[in-house]
Amino acid sequence: MTEPEKLFELYTLADTLCSQPSYDMNLSTLKLLFMIKKYSPASASLLLSKLGLIKTNLSASCLKLETEGYIISKRGKEDKRSRVYTITEKGEHALNAYFNLLSKLVREDVFVDRALEVLNKKV
Template sequence: MYVDEFERELVILAYDMKNLLRESVAPVCQEYGLTLQQLHVLIMLQKRPGVTLSDLSVRAGILRTNFSAICRKLETHGFIERRRNDKDRRACELFVTQKGHELLGVIEQTVRKQHEQVFANEPPETFDTIVKGFHALESLIAKARA
């Protein structure tokens, strides 16, 4: 029964999160010429610099063919760069550029300002609990994919 409740709540939460992103983050991305998918890739790449295109495509859950186009656009705008792997010249590692880091900072600040009133009234423990929950969910998802 507990698993059923978890799955039901997960679907509801995923839907609510998708709507929150679409309503609050997507317009900010559009201001800077980004899509939510491109922002997702930048954030993941910031978290794991030097990952290969194929590994990041799998982690992001985006088909390799679509993912290459997303990375090309980010690279064209100067937000990411590809570097050849010294050990395997066929492999390219991806990195967020200084311009990309600056853009992520601006987007983060803009979104934070949108939610400032709500966030200001919450104790730090609330955010600690939520982040721990995110990490637990991420771990569970990784196990499910293995």
């Protein structure tokens, strides 16, 4: 298996791992949450450009995250029609839990092959 194939498989398994009932979100949602944290306060236009989403998908995803308490949305300061998003403590906790799990898997062996084996055992 080539390195890109290994990385893609790792990405796919990570998505499966975070979709388990204990996480209740997929990798795309975690990516959105990470971008909101990284660019906080993150405007909708910034998130659209960084993630390559369409506006309706971003709106629906952000509404779900806000309803579940992972983010807060507010009106933009400069443009009152726009929204900006910030991560909550609950959102930080979800990201940290996921990153800690991935870090643990990677620490067990620095090679992607081993990480894939570990992930396959967990899933």
